[in-house]
Amino acid sequence: MRARILAALGACFVIASGPAAAQKKYGPGVTDTEIKIGNFVPYSGPASAYGMVGRINGAYFKMLNDKGGINGRKINWLSYDDAYSPPKAVEQTRKLVENDEVLLLFQTLGTPSNTAVMKYLNTKKVPQIMLSSGGTRFGDDPKANPWTMPFNVPYxxxxxxxxxxxxxxxxxxxxxxxxxxxxxxxxxxxxxxxxxxxxxxxxxxxxxxxxxxxxxxxxxxxxxxxxxxxxxxxxxxxxxxxxxxxxxxxxxxxxxxxxxxxxxxxxxxxxxxxxxxxxxxxxxYTKDPIDPAWKDDAGMKEFNAFVDKYAPDVDRSNGLVLYSYGAAQTLEYILKQAGDDLSRDNIMRIATSLKGLAPTSLLPGITMNTAPGDHFPIKQMQMxxxxxxxxxxxxxxxxxxxx
Incomplete structure (x- = not known):
């Protein structure tokens, strides 16, 4: 009798788990254990100060991986140097999409470089999200560029x-x-x-x-x-x-x-x-990391703990540090919401339905809101x-x- 009960429970488990397993939907760069995320920033050249963006994003993903990843999947962060050169950005983007087969591009930096790759990425239907630019062109025509979304307030x-x-x-x-x-x-x-x-x-x-x-x-x-x-x-x-x-x-x-x-x-x-x-x-639209007004802010305490452990040698007064941290929080939210449907379509569906999202980097009263026809997540600022x-x-x- 006990054997029959266990066999019946086993059969139920198989039946119950079958549909859940079938619901998994993966885009390129995704497995049960990994999510490949692509990026380019100028680690060299005249705008090399912006290289901090790629570095902090990488440190944030390392923190997530140390905690077990997102829904059990580790982030494989592939960040390349484009030297703030559009031709180099095109080269690196093709490498990320065609050779590395990343799921999406995230926080790619610079108006000229992002402009150079936007048409290619939209043709390929590769999400180009929370890019590090407020170029108006990246959000003002969602019908023409449905796969592109900036993080910054439009310039x-x-x-x-x-x-x-x-x-x-x-x-x-x-x-x-x-x-x-x-x-x-x-x-x-x-x-x-x-x-x-x-x-x-x-x-x-x-x-x-x-x-x-x-x-x-x-x-x-x-x-x-x-x-x-x-x-x-x-x-x-x-x-x-x-x-x-x-x-x-x-x-x-x-x-x-x-x-x-x-x-x-x-x-x-x-x-x-x-x-x-x-x-x-x-x-x-972001807090000043060294402003004592935030010393008791829970989100800033988490940020400072992150910097202490994962980027101890950076100057936290560099606004790019907190900026990149907030953008990474946003991607973490999107990937968590995606669950086991890590298709490119679903990533964009979630990215274009943000309602009142408030990464801890944002000033009080400023939130992220998007829609299929609104690709500017942050539209508020304070003097x-x-x-x-x-x-x-x-x-x-x-x-x-x-x-």
Missing amino acids: QAEGRIYAKWIIDNHPNAKIAVLSANDDYGKDIYKGVRDGLGEKISMIVSEATYDNSDPTVDSQIVKLKASGADMFLNLSTPKFAAMAIRKIGEIGWKPIQILNQVSQSTGAVLKPAGLDHSQGLIGAN IRFKGDQWESFGPVIEAKMN
């Missing part, structure tokens, strides 16, 4: 926020603008110009730089000579730091607005000189001001409207 929206703040608080300002001569610089600067609208004449001087330029000294001297009393710094970290330092060295005293991608205390403001950085204005050795938030959370 044009950020530009509009600065324009609104200027008009509301300094309506008679004479503005000088430094921007990158690439897709990123043109994108955020368009947001500023659109936001100023009829007040576009407030811009009295503008200059650009190329990533190959050794300095921006001549551009800063030119902008100062225009008589501008406000400086809008729309630059990537290396050049933003050089601009801030040069402004301090020549004794120019404009109101300075610094774009979000270059607000890292460790990577930008310290090299520029904290004495030259006092009073900088910006807008952001910040640099004082002493840290950023301080002020004013309300602002919805970054795209229209």
Whole structure:
């Protein structure tokens, strides 16, 4: 009798487990024990400061793997150097998709590089998600690019926020603008110009730089000579730091607005000189890792424990550290929600149905929300001001409207 009961229970187990096993659905790069995730960032070249993004994501996935992975599967993180070069990004992306056969690309960095691979990835139907760029083109046409989704606030929206703040608080300002001569610089600067609208004449001087330029000294001297009393710094970290330092060295005293991608205390403001950085204005959506206001915040305690163990030599005042940590939290959520349906279709279904998701890196009141027709997860920011050795938030959370 006991043998018959055990046999019957065994049969029931087989029947019960059969459908569950059949429900497993895997895309490329997925097995019962592994999920391959692809990435490229500039570990070398003029934008190598951004290499921190790939490093912290890798450290986060190592932490997850040490805890058993996601739903029992370890993350195989394949992160390659594209040197901030679009042709190199194309080469690395093809390697990841065709040779490594990754499930998806995550946090690939840079507007020019992501632009170069977007059509290829959408043709191949490979998720290109939470990419490290706020390029407006990556989220403004989900029908044409259904497999692409950025993590950052769209750059044009950020530009509009600065324009609104200027008009509301300094309506008679004479503005000088430094921007990158690439897709990123043109994108955020368009947001500023659109936001100023009829007040576009407030811009009295503008200059650009190329990533190959050794300095921006001549551009800063030119902008100062225009008589501008406000400086809008729309630059990537290396050049933003050089601009801030040069402004301090020549004794120019404009109101300075610094774009979000270059607000890292460790990577930008310290090299520029904290004495030259006092009073900088910006807008952001993430917490400042060194702000004592967060010392009792549960999420920041977890972040600090993570850094202590998995990236002990990094400067946590580098905003890219917390930024990358929050993006990795987002991917962890998506993969957990996917369960055993780790198909590319299901990954995008989950990524385009986020409702009120709040990685611990985000400022209070800012959440991630998406839909099939809305590929901009974060659309809110708050104004910040640099004082002493840290950023301080002020004013309300602002919805970054795209229209």
